[in-house]
Amino acid sequence: MSxxxxxxxxxxxxxxxxxxxIRLRKAGAQxxxxxxxxxxxxSPSFSVHAVRQFFHCFGCGVSGDVFSFVGKxxxxxxxxxxxxxxQKCGIPLPKREYSSPxxxxxxxxxxxxxDLHEAAASWFEEQLRGPEGALAREYLAGRGLTxxxxxxxxxxxxxxxFNALRDRLSGVADNETLRASGLFAWKxxxxxxxxxxxxxFRKRITFPISNESGRVIAFTAxxxxxxEKAGAKYINSPETxxxxxxxxxxxxxxxxxxxxxxxxALLVEGQMDCISVYLRGIQxxxxxxxxxxxxQQVAILKRHTSNVAVNFDPDxxxxxxxxxxxxxxxxxxxxIKIVTLEDGLDPDRYIRERGVxxxxxxxxxxxxxxxxxxxxxxxxxxxxxxxxxxxxMNFLLPHIRRMPEKLSRDQFAADAAQKLxxxxxxxxxxxxxxxLKRRDHIEVRTASLTxxxxxxxxxxxxxxxxxxxxxxxAVEAVSSHPATFEGxxxxxxxxxxxxxxxxxxxxMVEEQAQMALxxxxxxxxxxxxxxxxxxxxxxxxxxxxxxxxxxxxxxxIAEAERRGDHIELAVLTQQKLDLDRVLRKLHG
Ligand SMILES: [Zn+2]
Numbered sequence: 001m002s003x004x005x006x007x008x009x010x011x012x013x014x015x016x017x018x019x020x021x022i023r024l025r026k027a028g029a030q031x032x033x034x035x036x037x038x039x040x041x042x043s044p045s046f047s048v049h050a051v052r053q054f055f056h057c058f059g060c061g062v063s064g065d066v067f068s069f070v071g072k073x074x075x076x077x078x079x080x081x082x083x084x085x086x087q088k089c090g091i092p093l094p095k096r097e098y099s100s101p102x103x104x105x106x107x108x109x110x111x112x113x114x115d116l117h118e119a120a121a122s123w124f125e126e127q128l129r130g131p132e133g134a135l136a137r138e139y140l141a142g143r144g145l146t147x148x149x150x151x152x153x154x155x156x157x158x159x160x161x162f163n164a165l166r167d168r169l170s171g172v173a174d175n176e177t178l179r180a181s182g183l184f185a186w187k188x189x190x191x192x193x194x195x196x197x198x199x200x201f202r203k204r205i206t207f208p209i210s211n212e213s214g215r216v217i218a219f220t221a222x223x224x225x226x227x228e229k230a231g232a233k234y235i236n237s238p239e240t241x242x243x244x245x246x247x248x249x250x251x252x253x254x255x256x257x258x259x260x261x262x263x264x265a266l267l268v269e270g271q272m273d274c275i276s277v278y279l280r281g282i283q284x285x286x287x288x289x290x291x292x293x294x295x296q297q298v299a300i301l302k303r304h305t306s307n308v309a310v311n312f313d314p315d316x317x318x319x320x321x322x323x324x325x326x327x328x329x330x331x332x333x334x335x336i337k338i339v340t341l342e343d344g345l346d347p348d349r350y351i352r353e354r355g356v357x358x359x360x361x362x363x364x365x366x367x368x369x370x371x372x373x374x375x376x377x378x379x380x381x382x383x384x385x386x387x388x389x390x391x392x393m394n395f396l397l398p399h400i401r402r403m404p405e406k407l408s409r410d411q412f413a414a415d416a417a418q419k420l421x422x423x424x425x426x427x428x429x430x431x432x433x434x435x436l437k438r439r440d441h442i443e444v445r446t447a448s449l450t451x452x453x454x455x456x457x458x459x460x461x462x463x464x465x466x467x468x469x470x471x472x473x474a475v476e477a478v479s480s481h482p483a484t485f486e487g488x489x490x491x492x493x494x495x496x497x498x499x500x501x502x503x504x505x506x507x508m509v510e511e512q513a514q515m516a517l518x519x520x521x522x523x524x525x526x527x528x529x530x531x532x533x534x535x536x537x538x539x540x541x542x543x544x545x546x547x548x549x550x551x552x553x554x555x556x557i558a559e560a561e562r563r564g565d566h567i568e569l570a571v572l573t574q575q576k577l578d579l580d581r582v583l584r585k586l587h588g
Contacts (some may be wrong), residue, residue: 015293017066023035036062045058120169120216121156127520204222248295265286268347273346308335340372392420457521458522493515
């Protein structure tokens with residue numbers, strides 16, 4: 001590990017970093033637990049040790065330090081993981097940490113683009129407050145937005161000008177960077193070259209789109225006027241080095257804490273819906289921005305919760321994207337509830353017209369996805385004819401098949417069969433076929449340690465110089481009498497740790513099963529074992545070892561007696577007397 005990585009590791013707190021991705025609860029004096037982001041599970045077997053700065057999952061067996069966690073969860077290599085952790089801790093990167101000049105240039109460009117977006121966001125905000133923003137302010141007020149709400153979401157106004165923002169930013173960055181920002185557009189010239197740049201967003205209300213850290217990376221802009229001249233109602237930033245549409249969930253930066261507290265995310269389609277609901281105090285709300293979810297977005301959401309309440313527009317245009325999103329969420333094992341609002345209102349109008357209590361009640365009354373789908377099937381294919389029932393079943397089957405858990409599939413199938421009046425044996429047969437293709441989750445046998453092993457592993461992993469004596473005793477015992485420990489399941493880990501010298505104990509054990517044993521010993525620890533405890537553990541092992549040798553000798557003595565071999569008998573008896581003495585000493 002480079003010096004830089006080493007220093008980042010010292011400054012980073014693995015608990016804080018992991019909490020940026022998944023919810024953790026305190027589980028012991030020094031450890032936390034949560035749902036593993038690397039395998040599907042319902043009860044937490046993923047643990048993080050705050051003092052030793054490592055994680056271990058008792059379900060799937062992965063473990064490692066802060067860099068391996070970030071590398072795995074972000075799906076990046078070691079150098080990138082170091083960079084991500086450094087950035088999260090606000091540690092500036094030395095230039096040489098980039099693996100190539102192109103990468104360094106890319107990072108520099110992204111840095112500049114972030115600055116440009118920040119500058120643009122502030123400038124748009126300013127314009128909204130200025131005289132040109134009067135009409136926009138009026139519109140926003142009409143939609144129930146207060147000045148505080150506008151400030152919270154940094155809503156702004158792009159004035160009716162082709163060059164106002166360009167003039168504003170041209171002193172901040174060169175032309176090439178401005179072109180890369182997505183804030184400007186240009187026309188291709190007759191000779192194929194790029195024409196001069198002009199402001200992309202004009203006479204529009206601007207809504208910044210932020211990344212998970214809350215930095216502005218793109219804009220959505222709503223036309224202030226309708227009609228042909230005004231162009232599309234909404235236009236968005238194009239994809240840039242900062243902004244990939246399928247990687248961003250609108251408002252996640254503000255909502256993630258509330259999502260974890262509420263233990264579910266409220267999913268709406270439109271940004272205005274999202275803003276409106278959030279500003280009225282329901283803060284665990286995020287928006288899909290009208291398009292179907294991507295796998296990456298689902299993965300991002302999964303880091304924060306696996307429960308969603310979906311409140312999509314009931315209109316048919318939205319239904320397709322909504323259905324795709326729900327399908328993807330189902331496949332990823334989310335528990336989904338469907339919110340339906342009376343009179344087909346969208347969340348924004350509903351909450352403004354009926355109030356936040358009524359909306360909260362509607363969210364609370366959300367139906368299970370299966371109930372919702374069965375109801376839809378009944379509406380789409382009414383009547384009791386066999387033909388209609390087959391159609392309804394065919395509508396439901398793909399939804400049922402998508403559920404990763406067998407239990408949920410069975411439950412859904414049984415409900416559907418009952419409510420549609422279908423012989424459930426038929427449905428079940430279909431499901432069974434579908435179920436065969438699914439891979440069920442893999443069970444890793446959980447590690448298991450004796451109390452003595454626990455003590456020894458903890459002693460050998462001591463890093464605090466104050467307790468060095470306990471460690472020294474254990475190291476001495478394991479290195480000079482390995483035979484005493486050979487029979488233990490954790491013997492390989494004990495041996496590696498005894499050889500570690502000043503190295504981090506977590507870096508010594510490489511084999512996964514051994515790491516699992518070490519993690520099991522360390523996760524619940526309250527403090528290092530005392531010298532007496534360590535000595536006691538070693539003695540008890542020595543006793544056990546000697547007792548088994550004595551048992552062995554007894555058998556051989558009996559055998560020698562039977563054979564009448566007096567010489568052998570004398571030798572063995574002497575050996576047994578010696579061992580008896582050692583054993584007495586150990587007991588004494
Ligand atoms: Zn796991």
